[in-house]
Amino acid sequence: MADETLNPNEDDPTRFWRLDGDGNRLDFQCGRGTYFHPELQACVHPYQMPSGYTAPEGWAPPEGWPPLREA
Structure with a gap:
């Protein structure tokens, strides 16, 4: 039986x-404009990301995507 736990990509918050x-390992991409929320196990809009969440150093959102809310 497969482990259904979704894990964040360490380098890209739009992937899990x-x-x-x-x-x-099976890799997935969130839908356009959304980011993976590890606690909810779902892709969410930037304003729904956990308070205090910061993107990996040097990472930038894909072109046309809204920026992450920074702490």
């Missing part, structure tokens, strides 16, 4: 991953 039943 999970393991399939064989232990292989």
